[in-house]
Amino acid sequence: MMRFLTSLLVGATLLAAPAQAQNQPLRITIDEGIIEPLPLAVPNFVPDGVAATEYATQIAQVVAADLTGSGLFREIPSSAYISQVTSFDAPVQFADWKAINAQALVTGSVSLSGDRLTVRFRLWDVFAGTELGSGLQFAGTTDGWRRMAHKVADAVYSRITGEGGYFDSRVVFVSESGPKDQRRKRLAIMDYDGANVQYLTDSTSIVLAPRFSPTGDRVLYTSYQGGFPRIHILDVGRVEQRVLQSQEGTMSFAPRFSPDGQTVLFSLAQGGNTDLYTMNIASGQSARLTSAPSIETAPSYSPDGSRIVFESDRSGTPQLYIMAASGGEAQRISFGQGRYGTPVWSPRGDLIAFTKQNKGRFHIGVMRTDGSEERLLTASFLDEGPTWSPNGRVIMFTRETQGADGRASLYSVDISGRNLRPVRTPDGGSDPTWSPLLQ
Amino acid sequence: MNVLSKIAAAAALVALAACTNPDSLGGDDAVNLNNGVGGTGLASDPTSPAYFQQAIGDRVLFAVDQSTLSDEAQSILSAQAQWLLTNTDYTATIEGHADEQGTREYNLALGARRANAAREFLVSRGVAGSRLKTVSYGKERPIEICSDEGCYAKNRRAVTVLTAGLTG
Known part of the structure; x- marks a missing residue:
C-alpha cells in the first residue's frame, strides 16, 4: 500500500538527504497497493523579471504534470490558494497551505540571463512546517527548460518516495x-x-x-x-x-x-x-x-x-x-x-x-x-x-x-x-x- | 484481339495486381524485391507473371500458428514449381506473413518459418535453391484489415513474388 505519514515530528533531521528519507514525515511508501494520492501545491515559480515569467509558469506546470502523472500526487488547483508565493526567499505561510490541505508544497524561482535559465526550488512538508531536503538549483539554456522542470519533479518524487525518479528521460x-x-x-x-x-x-x-x-x-x-x-x-x-x-x-x-x-x-x-x-x-x-x-x-x-x-x-x-x-x-x-x-x-x-x-x-x-x-x-x-x-x-x-x-x-x-x-x-x-x- | 483491347486488358491486369498484391513497402529499396514483377503480362499467357499470380496462385495459406503445408497449399506450390522450372528467367522471393494475433517479434519468426516451408517444398520439386529467397514481414503487412478469422486466414500466408532474373 502507498501510505503517507503526516507525523508532526519536527527536527533538524528533516534536512537529511533523500537517502535517509524513511525518517522524514512527508512520505509515500510505494509497495503492493495504493491509497489516496498525496495533495500537492505547485504555485507558479517566481520569475526574476518579466522575461522569465513565461518560463516560471510553464516550469511549474510541467513539475505538477509530472508528479500528478505518476498517480502518486493530486494537484490542488491554484484557484483554491489562500496566499500566493511572490518571493522565493520569504517565509512560507504554512497555515494558508494547511488550510487547503496541501501536504506538500513546491516553491521555485526562475531567473533568465541571455539564454541562460537558472531554476531553484524548495520542497516543503506543510503539516510539519519544515523544508524537506535542501533547496536545489539547475541551470541551462532556455531550450532545456522542460528538462529542468523534469529534474525538479524527479527530486521531489525522490525525496517523498525514497526511490529514483523517471521524469528526466x-x-x-x-x-x-x-x-x-x-x-x-x-x-x-x-x-x-x-x-x-x-x-x-x-x-x-x-x-x-x-x-x-x-x-x-x-x-x-x-x-x-x-x-x-x-x-x-x-x-x-x-x-x-x-x-x-x-x-x-x-x-x-x-x-x-x-x-x-x-x-x-x-x-x-x-x-x-x-x-x-x-x-x-x-x-x-x-x-x-x-x-x-x-x-x-x-x-x-x-x-x-x-x-x-x-x-x-x-x-x-x-x-x-x-x-x-x-x-x-x-x-x-x-x-x-x-x-x-x-x-x-x-x-x-x-x-x-x-x-x-x-x-x-x-x-x-x-x-x-x-x-x-x-x-x-x-x-x-x-x-x-x-x-x-x-x-x-x-x-x-x-x-x-x-x-x-x-x-x-x-x-x-x-x-x-x-x-x-x-x-x-x-x-x-x-x-x-x-x-x-x-x- | 486488337491492339486497343490488348492495352485495355493489360491495364486492367495492372490495376488488378495493384489491388491484390499490396505487399510492397512503398520504399525505393523495396521496388525490386517486394513488388517483384507483380502481375505483368497477360493471364492468358502461361509464361507471364500474371498467369503465375492469377491462374496458378502466388500464395498459400496457413492455419493459426502453423507452418505446415495443407494439401491445397502443396498443390499450389507444385504448380508454382512447375512454372518456375519452365520459366527459368525468373527468380522469386517468398514472403512469409502472420496475422495480428501475436507479438511482433514472434510473428517475424513465424513468418520466416512459413516462407521457408514454401521454399523447401519448391526446392523438393526441383527448383534451384539459388533462385529462391525468403523474407518475413511478420504482422507488418496484412492484406486484409478486419480483426476476425475471415481476414486473419488470408493474412497467414506465404506469397511467391517473382523477380525478373539475371538472364532477363
Whole structure:
C-alpha cells in the first residue's frame, strides 16, 4: 500500500538527504497497493523579471504534470490558494497551505540571463512546517527548460518516495501513420511525456522494436532497408545510423544491448529457424546461444548481464525461459494459461514484464524472475511490448485497437496496475523504449 | 484481339495486381524485391507473371500458428514449381506473413518459418535453391484489415513474388 505519514515530528533531521528519507514525515511508501494520492501545491515559480515569467509558469506546470502523472500526487488547483508565493526567499505561510490541505508544497524561482535559465526550488512538508531536503538549483539554456522542470519533479518524487525518479528521460518509439495495410513507420524520439517529438528515420522502410543502450546514447532497431530485416544502430545525438553486419540469406531482428553496451543480443532466422545470437558491436564477432528447431526470440538481459530471459515455443506454445548469458540449459518460468512473449527484465532486477495472450485478449503483466507472483496489469484487444521506466515503477507499452480502423498508440501503467494513461503522440505510436535517466 | 483491347486488358491486369498484391513497402529499396514483377503480362499467357499470380496462385495459406503445408497449399506450390522450372528467367522471393494475433517479434519468426516451408517444398520439386529467397514481414503487412478469422486466414500466408532474373 502507498501510505503517507503526516507525523508532526519536527527536527533538524528533516534536512537529511533523500537517502535517509524513511525518517522524514512527508512520505509515500510505494509497495503492493495504493491509497489516496498525496495533495500537492505547485504555485507558479517566481520569475526574476518579466522575461522569465513565461518560463516560471510553464516550469511549474510541467513539475505538477509530472508528479500528478505518476498517480502518486493530486494537484490542488491554484484557484483554491489562500496566499500566493511572490518571493522565493520569504517565509512560507504554512497555515494558508494547511488550510487547503496541501501536504506538500513546491516553491521555485526562475531567473533568465541571455539564454541562460537558472531554476531553484524548495520542497516543503506543510503539516510539519519544515523544508524537506535542501533547496536545489539547475541551470541551462532556455531550450532545456522542460528538462529542468523534469529534474525538479524527479527530486521531489525522490525525496517523498525514497526511490529514483523517471521524469528526466526520453522515449524512442515507432511513429505510425497510414491505413493498416499500408502502414508507414519511422523512428521518433520524445520526452517521456510525449513532448518534443523528433523523427530519426524517414518512412521508406519498415522499422521495428527499437531498444536504448544502457547509457541512452544509442538505439538498436530492426529495419527493412535493403529489403530484408537487419539490425541497425543509431547514434541518438548525431542522428546517424548504420547497419550491423549480417549474413546473406538470413534475417536478423529483436536486437538488445548488453548492460555494458558492447554486445548486441538478437534473433537470427536462417532456413526458417530462429535462434539467439550475440555479436560484439566493435569487432563483429558473433556467438550462437541457442540451437533448437523452435523459435527463440525477444531476449532481454538481466541488469547484471549474467542471465537472459527470452521467448521460445519449444514446448508447443510461446513461453518464457531464463538461461545463462553464455547460453546452455534454459529454465521455463511461465506456467499460467495462455501464451507469453516479449519478456523485459526490470532495471531493478526484481521483476520481468511480459506480454500475455489468453482467450483472445492481450495483457501486459509482471512476474518475479522465478515466474512466481504473476500479475496482469492491463487487458485489451492487443497490448504488447513493455518497456520499463528508469526506476522500474512504470511500464510503457503499445496498445492497438481492433478492426479495419485499428490504430496503435502508447500507454503507460504503474506496476501496481493503477494509473493507466495514454502517452499522446502526433501520429500512432508503437514499440516504445524508455531511456535511462538523462545525465 | 486488337491492339486497343490488348492495352485495355493489360491495364486492367495492372490495376488488378495493384489491388491484390499490396505487399510492397512503398520504399525505393523495396521496388525490386517486394513488388517483384507483380502481375505483368497477360493471364492468358502461361509464361507471364500474371498467369503465375492469377491462374496458378502466388500464395498459400496457413492455419493459426502453423507452418505446415495443407494439401491445397502443396498443390499450389507444385504448380508454382512447375512454372518456375519452365520459366527459368525468373527468380522469386517468398514472403512469409502472420496475422495480428501475436507479438511482433514472434510473428517475424513465424513468418520466416512459413516462407521457408514454401521454399523447401519448391526446392523438393526441383527448383534451384539459388533462385529462391525468403523474407518475413511478420504482422507488418496484412492484406486484409478486419480483426476476425475471415481476414486473419488470408493474412497467414506465404506469397511467391517473382523477380525478373539475371538472364532477363
